[in-house]
Amino acid sequence: MSETVLPQDDLQSAPQAAALPAPKKSGRGAAGIAVVALLLGAAGVAVGGWSVWQLRQLQAGHQAQSGQLQALDNQAQALSQGEQALTARLGTLPSADELEERRRLVAQLQGDQQRLSQRLESVLGASRKDWRLAEAEHLLRLASLRLSALQDITSAKALVQGADEILREQDDPSAFAAREQLAKSMASLNSVQQPDRTGLFLQLGALRDQTVGLSALAPEFQAQGDAERARLVSDDNRWEQWWAKIASYFRVDFRPDENIRPLLAGQSLNQVRLALSLALEQAQWAALNGEPKVFGQALDEARAILLASFNQDNTESRSMLARIDELKGQPVSVVTPDLNSSLEAVQNYLEHRHMPAEALMTQPGAQPKQEARP
CATH class of the missing domain: 1.20.120 (Four Helix Bundle (Hemerythrin (Met), subunit A))
Structure with a gap:
């Protein structure tokens, strides 16, 4: 490589020129240089900050990529494990011939099951x-x-x-x-x-309840009322006093042509009412059990008790007698x-239904089947 050789004069004049003081610049030039320096500094700071931000972005991207790579690595390991498990399971599966034999056995079993179900x-x-x-x-x-x-x-x-x-x-x-x-x-x-036996039973029960209010054939003699009337008679009328006294011991009947029946006392009246109630109860039993003979006899007995022992002028006695006659005509049994x-x-x-066809044909009266003629 060649070097350029300066002349001797030039070498001597160069240090002199360097030793000479620089000419003084004006104040405006120094301010401009300061402004330029500030701008250059600000630009440098901006460039440095941008460089730091870029570096951080690169670091964040690198970390994200590292995380993704780790996740991909985990997935690859999981897939590898699944592949190994699948390979092991495939190794335990039977062969194609064995599968075909099993399929045939299953089809045969399904057919047998269907026939058994039918x-x-x-x-x-x-x-x-x-x-x-x-x-x-x-x-x-x-x-x-x-x-x-x-x-x-x-x-x-x-x-x-x-x-x-x-x-x-x-x-x-x-x-x-x-x-x-x-x-x-x-x-x-x-x-x-169908006879209404329940209705007959209930109607006879209602008649039984009415037996308590029935009165005797003739009212009992009340001597106490006559004695009270005798006390009200004045002392001047001795005849009336005497008649009231006699009337307390005797009773005069102005209808001697009728049959004289003894008066019913309280206990006797209760016995007659009980007999009537028992006759109606027997009629109830006959109505429920369908016994027409017993039903008629019981109603006849109840009717006889009413006619013999109770006052027919009483409305209750007369209505009960009519009701008994009406119920007697009701049927209690059927053929x-x-x-x-x-x-x-x-x-x-x-x-x-359970006999075979051959047995049916051998029975008397069975007609044999005729063969179809062409």
């Missing part, structure tokens, strides 16, 4: 029908018992109707004869009127129809 449904359906038919027979037995024991027409109607509903649910043409017999029994029950034919028809239907 057989069970058919068996239960038949059992349910048998139970319902047995219930119909039991209802007819109850209806026959209610008619024979209590003559309860209303309950018998409901029971026969229930048996017919069960046969209708079977939807079996073989039950036609049984349903026909049930229809006849229902028509017979509808033609019979109930016989349900044995309906019960036998249902029993025959149950027997024929």
Whole structure:
């Protein structure tokens, strides 16, 4: 590299020039230099602050990136663990041939289960029908018992109707004869009127309550009232005093043509009322139990007691006698129809329902099937 060699004169004049004092500048120039320096300082501070802010932003971004990298690393580890677990699980799964064999076994098991369910449904359906038919027979037995024991027409109607509903649910043409017999029994029950036994019992009870107010055939003699009237008679009328005294011991009857009956004392009257009440109670029992003979005899006895021992001029006695005559004409029993034919028809239907077709054909009166001719 070549160096530039200055002339000797130039070398000597250079230090001299440097030693010379600089010319003085004006005050305005110094102020401008100060302003420029301040501006340069402010610019430097701004540049420094901006540089610090950028550095902090970079540090924050670096930290955020570090956190994201850590999260990604954790996810990668979790995925790796899941992959390992999945690989281990896949290793425990059976092979394709084994899966195919299991699928075949499952399909076979489902088919067997379906066939078993169908057989069970058919068996239960038949059992349910048998139970319902047995219930119909039991209802007819109850209806026959209610008619024979209590003559309860209303309950018998409901029971026969229930048996017919069960046969209708079977939807079996073989039950036609049984349903026909049930229809006849229902028509017979509808033609019979149910007696109002409860109403008769309550009406007779009301008559029993009225027996307490009945009076005797002739009123008891009250001597005390005559004695009081004798005290009111003046001393001048001795005849009236004497008559009042005699009247306290004797009684004059101005109707000798009528039968003379002894007067009822208090205890005897109570006994007669008790006898009347017992007769009406016996009529109540006969009305509830459907005994027309006992019912008529009890009412006749009550009517005889009323005529013999109580005053017919009394309104209560007369009304009770009329009421007894009215109740005597009320029916307490009916002729109930016989349900044995309906019960036998249902029993025959149950027997024929369980018999095979060959047994039905061997029965007397059965017509053999004719072969179809071409």
